[in-house]
Structure formats: C-alpha cells, structure tokens
Amino acid sequence: MKISRLKKITALAGAASLAVVASGCGGANAEPAGADNPITLTVTTFGQFGYDDLYAEYEEQNPGVTIEANNVDGSANARTDAFTKLAAGSGLSDVVAVEEGWLGSIMEVSDQFVDLNEHGAADIKDNWVDWKFEQGTDPEGRVIGYGTDIGPQALCFNGDLFEAAGLPTDREEVAELFGGDDATWETYFDLGRQYNEATGKAWYDQSSFVWNSMVNQMDEGYYTADGELNIEGNEKMRAQFDLLAAGTADGLSANQKQFDWGNGKAFVDGSFAVHVCPAWMLGTIQEQLESAGGGPETGWDVADVFPGGASNWGGAFLSVPATSERPAEAAALAAWLTAPEQQVKQSAAANNFPSTLEAQAEIVETAKPNELFNDAPYGEIFASRAEGVIAQFKGPDDSVIQENVFAPALKMLDNGTGTADEAWDEAVTLLNDLVVNN
Incomplete structure (x- = not known):
C-alpha cells in the first residue's frame, strides 16, 4: 500500500x-x-x-x-x-x-x-x-x-432572465445564439457582457465551475496523457484562464459558494442566468430549487450547446x-x-x-x-452532448489541483482581490506547495 x-x-x-x-x-x-x-x-x-x-x-x-x-x-x-x-x-x-x-x-x-x-x-x-x-x-x-x-455538458439557462435582457428564450434559438456546433468561450463571455449591460446582474454563478469545464475540454488537462503535470508553461491553459479572468473582472461572476448557492436561493432570485451543466448537475439544481421553494416557474431550461464543443x-x-x-x-x-x-x-x-x-x-x-x-x-439533449466526448486523462492529484490549487486562486478573481496574473501566480504557488513538493 x-x-x-x-x-x-x-x-x-x-x-x-x-x-x-x-x-x-x-x-x-x-x-x-x-x-x-x-x-x-x-x-x-x-x-x-x-x-x-x-x-x-x-x-x-x-x-x-x-x-x-x-x-x-x-x-x-x-x-x-x-x-x-x-x-x-x-x-x-x-x-x-x-x-x-x-x-x-x-x-x-x-x-x-x-x-x-x-x-x-x-x-x-x-x-x-x-x-x-x-x-x-x-x-x-x-x-x-x-x-x-x-457527465456530457450542456448549458442551463434561465429563460425569464434571458427575456428580461432581450435575449431569445427558445432553447433551440439559445443554442444558435451561442454558436451551435461552433460555440466558443469567447461568445459565451461576450453574451455575458451583453447580459450584464442590460441587467446589471451576473452571468454565471462562480468562476471555478466554468474553469473546470474549460480545462476538461482540453486534449490534455492538468496532466499530459503520459502522466506529467501540465500547468506551468502551458500557454493554452493560461490563455483560457485569462479569458475567464477578464469576464469575471467585468462583473460576470455572482461569487457563489460551490454546491451551496445560499441553500438554493441563487437559483430562484435571479443571481445569475447561465450555468454549466453536466448531466448530473440537473439533479443538483433540482435539489437546490426544492430547498429554496422553487419549481418550474423559476424559468430554468437546458440547451443542446456548450462553449468549445463536446466536454465531459x-x-x-x-x-x-x-x-x-x-x-x-x-x-x-x-x-x-x-x-x-x-x-x-x-x-x-x-x-x-x-x-x-x-x-x-x-x-x-x-x-x-x-x-x-x-x-x-x-x-435527446444529453445524448447529443455525449457525441464526440473523449475522456481526458486524470492524474493522481487532479481533483486536488482543481479544489485546492485553482479554486482558491479563482476565488481571488470572484472576490476582486487579485488580478489574472496574481491569481495565476497563487495557483502555481499552491501547486508547488501541495503537489510538486509533497
């Protein structure tokens, strides 16, 4: 052992x-x-x-x-x-x-x-x-x-909040709004800025879940396919981090607590309008809505689209x-x-x-x-989202890196207490302290 x-x-x-x-x-x-x-x-x-x-x-x-x-x-x-x-x-x-x-x-x-x-x-x-x-x-x-x-990923959205912002509410039209098969994270954040300008409200619940989705989509995530750490010096990963940091700096994050959302309140009070949704997340959202006394009238829906394409x-x-x-x-x-x-x-x-x-x-x-x-x-939606999914190699400290290395750094962005450079440097410091040197 x-x-x-x-x-x-x-x-x-x-x-x-x-x-x-x-x-x-x-x-x-x-x-x-x-x-x-x-x-x-x-x-x-x-x-x-x-x-x-x-x-x-x-x-x-x-x-x-x-x-x-x-x-x-x-x-x-x-x-x-x-x-x-x-x-x-x-x-x-x-x-x-x-x-x-x-x-x-x-x-x-x-x-x-x-x-x-x-x-x-x-x-x-x-x-x-x-x-x-x-x-x-x-x-x-x-x-x-x-x-x-x-966990094939689709995009959950709140139709009532979209309507208030002048955005389409039909799920097929929403999928096209994000770019359909060519949906990108750039479009996702641009639409978030449009929504924020129209409503003054946040676009997504917090940065960590968005980041996790972005990393899972890469051919190689926190580890290369042969098991080597893949973070420091990874220009593609850093570019995605900067894209997220810019959106959060523009007020697109509601700075919610992971898997809490105020005991579900944030799903019923309009705190945010979109949520990354692996299939199992629908069950989590259901529990949150029930905790907060919400139901179908709260306006949540799910579209057959995901920024950047297939993801698990x-x-x-x-x-x-x-x-x-x-x-x-x-x-x-x-x-x-x-x-x-x-x-x-x-x-x-x-x-x-x-x-x-x-x-x-x-x-x-x-x-x-x-x-x-x-x-x-x-x-139909999640069978469609499962097409093209290829499981990314997960190294031994993958979940530790997500939860104990990047989550604290991303919280700096959500709290407004650090720039993209400062948050990235914090992640690298934690990576070395908790993974590399242990």
Whole structure:
C-alpha cells in the first residue's frame, strides 16, 4: 500500500475520517447468501446517486441480502473518507463509489481493490461506452470499477432572465445564439457582457465551475496523457484562464459558494442566468430549487450547446475494496447496479446520464420531458452532448489541483482581490506547495 500517497491526499482534503461502516458478515469463502444464510453488504456513495429504490429491489430479488447504505455529502468528503480508511486498512464499505476526478488517485493504490475480471467483468465490458470501461481499468489490466454515469455538458439557462435582457428564450434559438456546433468561450463571455449591460446582474454563478469545464475540454488537462503535470508553461491553459479572468473582472461572476448557492436561493432570485451543466448537475439544481421553494416557474431550461464543443465533467464508478469480506457478492451487486436496466432507473431518479450504450438508447427513446427544466427533452439533449466526448486523462492529484490549487486562486478573481496574473501566480504557488513538493 502506498501509505505516503494516502496520507498526502488525506491531509490535503483536511477532514477527519467519517464514521466507519460495518463490513458484511462472514469470510471470503463463506457459503452464498440466502434466506438461511443472511448477509449484509455495505455501500458508500456520495451526492445524489438515485439508488434507494434499487437497493430495495435488489434485496427483494436476493433473499438473505441486506444492504446498508451510507451517502457522503459531496465528492470531496467522499474522497477524504475513502483515503482515510485506505490508510487505516479498514472501515471501507463492500462497494464504494469513486468519482472520476479522484480516480487517478485510486489507480495509484489499485491493488487495494478487487479485480472485477475475477467476477465476470470481461463478459459485460461491451455494456459501456469504451472509454468509460477503459477509465476503470488500471495499467495492469485490472478492472477496479464499473461505470455508473457520465457527465456530457450542456448549458442551463434561465429563460425569464434571458427575456428580461432581450435575449431569445427558445432553447433551440439559445443554442444558435451561442454558436451551435461552433460555440466558443469567447461568445459565451461576450453574451455575458451583453447580459450584464442590460441587467446589471451576473452571468454565471462562480468562476471555478466554468474553469473546470474549460480545462476538461482540453486534449490534455492538468496532466499530459503520459502522466506529467501540465500547468506551468502551458500557454493554452493560461490563455483560457485569462479569458475567464477578464469576464469575471467585468462583473460576470455572482461569487457563489460551490454546491451551496445560499441553500438554493441563487437559483430562484435571479443571481445569475447561465450555468454549466453536466448531466448530473440537473439533479443538483433540482435539489437546490426544492430547498429554496422553487419549481418550474423559476424559468430554468437546458440547451443542446456548450462553449468549445463536446466536454465531459464527472461521472462515477463502483469499486469493491480488497478488505471486503464478501467480494463475490459485492461485485455482483456492483454489476447489477450498473447494468443498463438499472442505469435507466438511476437516471430517472438522479437526473444523470448513463454510461451504458443500451441505457442511453432507451433514455433517448422513452425519457419524459423534464418538467423542472421547461419540459426539456433530457435524453435527446444529453445524448447529443455525449457525441464526440473523449475522456481526458486524470492524474493522481487532479481533483486536488482543481479544489485546492485553482479554486482558491479563482476565488481571488470572484472576490476582486487579485488580478489574472496574481491569481495565476497563487495557483502555481499552491501547486508547488501541495503537489510538486509533497
């Protein structure tokens, strides 16, 4: 086990270990579960996974199996939880959700996870889009994660706010406004300035999510494809940073707190007009609107367009830690939860987009319009946005760089406490302190 790496990531996350979830009963070679041999399987997810009904369905189909579910508040806390328990060598659930942003860190300790090839992964690999299955495979060919959702990006916009600014409100017209297939970030920021001049209000919620989207779109992000850091001296990345910094300096950021938005208030009070929307973000916005007492009347919609073209942000995997005392049963549960039929149900419950081909096709054919987003044809839009997506290589400290290196620097821009040069220099300083020199 690479304890130094585990300790470093745990320290960077800056949080204590969450409560330990009890492991399943019995040893690895115990008799199969059944009515006369009941077992418990533990599962840890984060955020909005939409699994509650699926757990009940699995228990009904598998007498003798009880699922104990633990959901961690957010990906960052889930990462802390996982690495704290990996470092301790105990406490992990039988099935653990892993977010794409910290999958690279998990790959550095992939020997601490069950090789799902030993439980039939090769027989079902064609379920997934090829790059998703490849993401869950380590350099030695061990499959350590079954893909859940993916995060093709579209653009959410508030039609009522657009109308007040004299902008079109029909989602197809909005897509053309941004440039359709030729949409660019330059157009995105120019429209933001037009909106700001007409209303005096911010365009986007905060800079960090926009930046994350811009970086995810590059052929190579924080790391090169061969695993080298790719930030200092990266002229293309710096140019994108300057483009964002200029927009924020012009008053386009609402300086919201990530994943908070004033407990959803900012989505109902006109604080900003557009939001970058990987498919799973619709579920997050739904939760925020519900928290703030908002609904379809708040004016949110989603358009089949994204600045700069195809982009993927996020998505997750289900993994089985080597500490599971029931690896075969845990692997079976992970395979069932990520099978196409279950991914369709998960998508309906969590407003995310599946990573299996059959589930994607069914959602396009049968998905109901999303009432909360002005009856947007959810399946068609995100299937369209998934075309051309190629997963970017994520290095071991990718999520650390996004959350602990660039997020603080971008906050300087949002707060108006630093220029583009000062914010970039702060990011480089943090990069060296937290990643390069550790």
